[in-house]
Amino acid sequence: MHDLVVRGGRVALEDGWAECDIGITDGRIAELGAGIRADTAVDAGGRWVLPGGIDAHCHLDQPSWGGAASADDFESGSIAAAFGGTTCMVPFAMPGPGMTSIDAFDRAMRCAAGRSVIDYGLHGVVTAGTGADLARQFDVLAWQGVTSIKVFMTYEGFAVGDETLLAVLDEARTQGFIVMVHAENDAAIRRTRKRLIELGRTDLRYHAVAHASVVEREATHRAVALAEITGTRLVVVHVSCRQSAEEVFRGQQRGARVFAETCPQYLFLSAADLDRDAEQAARYVFSPPARAPSDQAYLWEALARGDIALWSSDHSPSMLADKLGNDGAPAFHKAVSGIPGIETRLPLLFSEGLVTGRLSLQRYLAVTCGNAAGLYGLDHVKGCIAVGLDADLAIWDPAVQWRLTREVMHSRVDYTPYEGRMVTGKPVTTLVRGIPVVLDGNLCPTTDVGRFVPRKAGAPRDNPIAIEDTTPWLDT
Numbered sequence: 001m002h003d004l005v006v007r008g009g010r011v012a013l014e015d016g017w018a019e020c021d022i023g024i025t026d027g028r029i030a031e032l033g034a035g036i037r038a039d040t041a042v043d044a045g046g047r048w049v050l051p052g053g054i055d056a057h058c059h060l061d062q063p064s065w066g067g068a069a070s071a072d073d074f075e076s077g078s079i080a081a082a083f084g085g086t087t088c089m090v091p092f093a094m095p096g097p098g099m100t101s102i103d104a105f106d107r108a109m110r111c112a113a114g115r116s117v118i119d120y121g122l123h124g125v126v127t128a129g130t131g132a133d134l135a136r137q138f139d140v141l142a143w144q145g146v147t148s149i150k151v152f153m154t155y156e157g158f159a160v161g162d163e164t165l166l167a168v169l170d171e172a173r174t175q176g177f178i179v180m181v182h183a184e185n186d187a188a189i190r191r192t193r194k195r196l197i198e199l200g201r202t203d204l205r206y207h208a209v210a211h212a213s214v215v216e217r218e219a220t221h222r223a224v225a226l227a228e229i230t231g232t233r234l235v236v237v238h239v240s241c242r243q244s245a246e247e248v249f250r251g252q253q254r255g256a257r258v259f260a261e262t263c264p265q266y267l268f269l270s271a272a273d274l275d276r277d278a279e280q281a282a283r284y285v286f287s288p289p290a291r292a293p294s295d296q297a298y299l300w301e302a303l304a305r306g307d308i309a310l311w312s313s314d315h316s317p318s319m320l321a322d323k324l325g326n327d328g329a330p331a332f333h334k335a336v337s338g339i340p341g342i343e344t345r346l347p348l349l350f351s352e353g354l355v356t357g358r359l360s361l362q363r364y365l366a367v368t369c370g371n372a373a374g375l376y377g378l379d380h381v382k383g384c385i386a387v388g389l390d391a392d393l394a395i396w397d398p399a400v401q402w403r404l405t406r407e408v409m410h411s412r413v414d415y416t417p418y419e420g421r422m423v424t425g426k427p428v429t430t431l432v433r434g435i436p437v438v439l440d441g442n443l444c445p446t447t448d449v450g451r452f453v454p455r456k457a458g459a460p461r462d463n464p465i466a467i468e469d470t471t472p473w474l475d476t
Helices: 074-083 101-112 135-146 162-175 185-199 204-210 211-228 242-253 276-282 293-305 320-322 344-352 362-376
Strands: 002-007 008-012 018-019 021-025 030-033 038-043 048-051 054-058 084-092 124-126 148-152 176-180 234-236 256-261 395-404 422-432 435-439
Touching: 002 276, 002 395, 008 148, 018 362, 054 074, 054 344, 054 362, 074 084, 074 435, 084 395, 084 422, 101 124, 101 242, 124 135, 135 162, 148 162, 162 176, 162 211, 185 204, 185 211, 185 435, 204 276, 211 242, 211 256, 234 242, 242 256, 242 293, 276 320, 293 362, 344 362, 344 422
Parallel strands: 002 038, 008 048, 054 084, 124 148, 148 176, 176 234, 234 256
Antiparallel strands: 002 021, 008 018, 021 030, 048 395, 395 422, 422 435
16 A cells, blocks of 8 residues: 555656556655555546656855845745646755855755755855865765756856866866856957947847857857866756757767756747847846747757757746846846746746657656756656656646746746746646645645755766877877
8 A cells, every 4th residue: 555646647657658557655656557556646637647847957045146136035936846847956056255165055055944845956056266175165065965066157256267167177077076067258248248338239139249149159169178178077058059059969979978958948039039128128138148030940959859958947036126227227238137937947848849749758858857867866766757766746737728927927036038928738736755745736735845855976987088098199
């Protein structure tokens, strides 16, 4: 007799759809089959049962750097995630001024404790100011179950140069970590921004010029090359355009262990959305910015082929007034970058990818949970519906059509960039380790279900050799 059975649903398994029950004991999937008995049952008749999503790129309860405060903490952000079918997230332990990466981790753990309704990990972050003792800091993070590090190639106070990036990559390889990189050329952005301001071109639409595709492409090429030199696993986050995606793919063809992540804003929004009055345009300011329709089409094709490994939200929650600034003169170089998306990430792809057949079931499962579990060290507990793994499940009504509006969202952010968009399919019940967090569209009263999940490091054999270990004189 199991604790719980999810009965009568169409279940998404790694090898395809199955009509089966799911027996759950002690928070884990214990049995898949017919006629499973349990103390409690959840009726999934007429619905699709999918693995809970893993959102491995989101920002919650971050310290302010003199700009906008984070509108979502771990409670509101995790509730929004759960209503969007996500059962595990990995936000960033972002350092504030004067913090080391360890200080930032400790702060994030305090912020999250007892507040998240879904399970969570944390990414470490290295900035220009977090300290030079990388080996010690990475040792501490590894002991805590943090096995991924993010670096920025742009943003004042965050950007690291090539020397620091190489040091991070070298130490990450030693530890079995994976490195995430925000790839934009900082010098090029600063140069173009200065010239635009001198020309009086400060409308929000010029955000797309200051952060042009070539700026992202160059930094992506450089980051991939440095990963090749060090033999380190690398994820280029929020790939926005064909040019950058192709740089990652070319690195893969050369044998580099590099991976591309993209986000809904790059498939559903375009640079034309910035060409509006400031109050409307501010809803579409994020970095890198949205690109051309041709880039959207290419990214869809890359998702379907498997060239893009991850589908993440990059949920960056700021209130609209904070994005516009309080001096009454909105300008691209002063606007706060980032948009909400933790709740809409899966419904958008479910509707326009899975339901339409644009993505196969296997590709949908890979980019929304399976690949994130594998790359970020969670696949021993999460990532698919299989006996022995956590019973993280999202039960979807595949036929319901509904409109994305601010009023139906659960984030504290006061807008959604997808306002008015119709989607097909909605997660109606979300289970985290077999515990209902959302049941038939209603939030369950328990708010502290979520646990911190220590993650495992990669095996050294998964890494290519570093350049110093190559023997070009033996090449034929």
